Amino acid sequence: MTEATRRERLRADTERDIRATARALLVGQGRDAVTLRAIARELGITAPALYRYYDSREALLRAVCEDICADLDAELTPALRGVSAHDPLGRVFAVCRAFRRWALAHPQEFELVFASPEEESVGLGRRPAQDRFGGVFIHVIGHVLVAPEAFVPTTDEVPAELHDDLVAYRERLRESLAEAGIQVPNGLLELDGVYFILKWWVRLYGHIALEVFGRFPFPLRDAEPLFERMLTELAVESGFPTGTPATPEAPESR
Amino acid sequence: MTEATRRERLRADTERDIRATARALLVGQGRDAVTLRAIARELGITAPALYRYYDSREALLRAVCEDICADLDAELTPALRGVSAHDPLGRVFAVCRAFRRWALAHPQEFELVFASPEEESVGLGRRPAQDRFGGVFIHVIGHVLVAPEAFVPTTDEVPAELHDDLVAYRERLRESLAEAGIQVPNGLLELDGVYFILKWWVRLYGHIALEVFGRFPFPLRDAEPLFERMLTELAVESGFPTGTPATPEAPESR
DNA sequence: TCGCTCGGTGAACGGTGTTTACACAGTTGA
DNA sequence: TCAACTGTGTAAACACCGTTCACCGAGCGA
CATH class of the missing domain: 1.10.10 (Arc Repressor Mutant, subunit A)
Structure with a gap:
């Protein structure tokens, strides 16, 4: 070895x-x-x-970025352990809450990784930040998507112009999940689901970035209720069964 | 003079x-x-x-920030002129689209103003970025809120923990609107409406920041359909009448 | 043991924010 | 009118920065 x-x-x-x-x-x-x-x-x-x-300060910063993403990964993944695999929505919530907590506790790192303009990415190799976080998110989402009884996206049609992009991303999702040893039944991963992942990510990132950067239109004393509300609304819109209250797991009081 | x-x-x-x-x-x-x-x-x-x-480079950058916000204001406000005052949803859409266009055309400025960690704001005086953009947004929202027949927020109750913050912000909204010469009928500006402003801002900022920074979980060829879809979904959720297609105003093909 | 690679040094170049002492024009007041 | 003052610029200097270069010595492989 x-x-x-x-x-x-x-x-x-x-x-x-x-x-x-x-x-x-x-x-x-x-x-x-x-x-x-x-x-x-x-x-x-x-x-x-x-x-x-x-090779340069910039290269070192890139390496630090990757370290940060690895740490974020290492912090999000165990957040899943506390939630039963039969409570997919609870797992998604757990990851979202853990991400917010991490971002608030590490604003400088959050800024470096998630709020810098796209690097030109000299050809081969994708941006690490995307892939790293994508990895975690995909891992979680994988468990959700594999439990069909828990995730019933509404049958809203997806915007036609997005179709090709979504299909491409679905393929990448399938590959990533396969790497993680998760087989996705054929008819299961509908474009609706992929589209919903996008919606979750937009709102999750929007809220967290606004909170970290203090850019809400007025100073909120505590943004947590807003965050929680957002999560439940997302869950409802995504067609999750609303019965389970999704185990708030005692969010430490700020 | x-x-x-x-x-x-x-x-x-x-x-x-x-x-x-x-x-x-x-x-x-x-x-x-x-x-x-x-x-x-x-x-x-x-x-x-x-x-x-x-006094310092930092102070100069702050001044530049204010200039940028003034320019943004000057670019968003005329976006309203093209839309009839009797089409409030159309006006909101116009401002949102103009903001996205501006951000994509001025990524460096967007980053400086909207994606820097909160400055400590040495006591008196609020952060300019917030107030400037708030000014524009408030101006638009003002017109919408004053046209009650067009804006019928669902009667979802607002999270109890947010109540105090929302009341405080409603007061600031009232003041700002009064300054702009807009009188808000007493029963009109419900907390629901204020809460919806927050939701719009979270999603608007989330989408635009992700697009500017290239941080979508996978490379979208064109994020505009996603943006447009988001706007219509927001409109529906906010209780706008869905009849008006809100005049897409010929978005230039990127 | 010889030589070579690796990881370190110090000096140097050009760049940066910032402070200080100084000079000089334009305004102001007696 | 002339003196004083105020505002605006300068040059020099300090401490720091990223980066390059020539050099050097310890440790490893042949």
């Missing part, structure tokens, strides 16, 4: 230390404080040494 | 030139390119001279 030579292990350790230090600076003092020299200072080395590990 | 002395006029001119140059740099090369020295260079001045006009 440990194919790594001593050198490789040392290198991996330093790489991790660098990203961790960068992350700490980001959290503590914001994106602009993530400085090569500050990182080096913290690690007891000089700034040019960092170029042995990352 | 021209109480201003010669000096004051010159000063105002230079201030405008500075902000305009900063704005051009922002648009052309992003926020990090807005450099005191670059601005000074463009103006044929030295950097320290800028400190005669703004």
Whole structure:
């Protein structure tokens, strides 16, 4: 297993230390404080040494982005464990609530990952942020979609202009779910469902970004009721059975 | 009227030139390119001279923010002129579409104003971004709320925890509308309506930010159908009469 | 053991925000 | 009219930044 030579292990350790230090600076003092020299200072080395590990500050920030997404993933996934697999709506709610909590607790990281203009993405390779979060979301949604009795999208027709995009995305969803070992019955993953994922994501992101950036049209003392209301409305619109109150799991009082 | 002395006029001119140059740099090369020295260079001045006009780079950026909001205001308001005052839903749609168009055409400005973490706002004075955009939105919403026959919010009860905040905001809305010369009949501005404004804003911002930042869970070729669908769904949920197709006003084909 | 790669250094270049001391035009007041 | 003052600009300097370059030494593989 440990194919790594001593050198490789040392290198991996330093790489991790660098990203961790960068992350700490980001959290503590914001994106602009993530400085090569500050990182080096913290690690007891000089700034040019960092170029042995990352091509540029920008590249390092990208790596930090990936770390953040991995952490987000690691925080969202266990949020599922607390909810029975037979309560799909409860699982979706749990993930949404966990995402909001994470964003409010890590505004700088949220901004870096979710509110920076699209990088040009030099050709091959998709943006990591999308894929990482997509991974988590897909994982959750996968469980929901596989439990057909729980998810009955209304039969609203989908906008015709969106059809091709949705079909393409459905294929990607199928692949991702297959990778995770989830087989999707053939007729199950309707375009309606894919379309609903989009709607959830728009509202989830909208609310959370507004709350993190303090950009509600007026200062809300507590946005949590608004968030909870949004979730239940989404659930109703999505055709979830309204019987289950979806186990609010004692949201810590802010 | 021209109480201003010669000096004051010159000063105002230079201030405008500075902000305009900063704005051009922002648009052309992003926020990090807005450099005191670059601005000074463009103006044929030295950097320290800028400190005669703004206390710091940060203060200048705030001023640029206000300029941007003023421009946004100036672009949204005339979007109303094209739509009859007797078509309130059409007016709301017009403003929403204009906001999206503006954001897509000015991503750097959008990011600066709407996707930066809340500034601490040193005590007095609210954040300008909020108030500026609020101003436009309020102006539009004002017309809608004053035409009661067009706006019939469902009688869903509002989350109890939101009640106090909504009441406070309703008061601010009343004041703002009164300033604009719009008298709101007493029983008209229900809490339901205020709550719906929040819902519109969450979805509008969510969609536009995701589109500008390229953070949809998969690459959409064209997000406009999704946007249009969202608007109509919002209209239905808000209790607007669905008869009027709300005059799509020939959206230019991207 | 020889040589080579890897990870580090220090110096340097050009850029940045910001402060300071200074100069000088234009306005203001006696 | 002439002095004082105010506003606007400058140059120099400080501390910091990303990045490049030449160098160097320890440790590893042959």
